Amino acid sequence: MKLTEFTAENIQPIFKQIMKDFKANKGIKLGGKSVYMPIRIALTGQMHGPDLAGLVEVLGYERAAKRIERTLA
Secondary structure (H helix, E strand, O other): OOOOOOOHHHHHHHHHHHHHHHHHHHOOOOOHHHHHHHHHHHHHOOOOOOOHHHHHHHHHHHHHHHHHHHHHO
């Protein structure tokens, strides 16, 4: 899925697509918490906070990607 605009409205479906793709490819159904929580922790260092899609929009693609990459490393 490719974004044309990096907005909360366009980011939210990507989280849902991650869950669908994981089930299709791995045969495991993920709940929203299993997807949202690790991303939130990578972005903020906390388990709870503001709307995740809105947070990603405010951070912007570059900053969000760097934080996620740093967490994965």
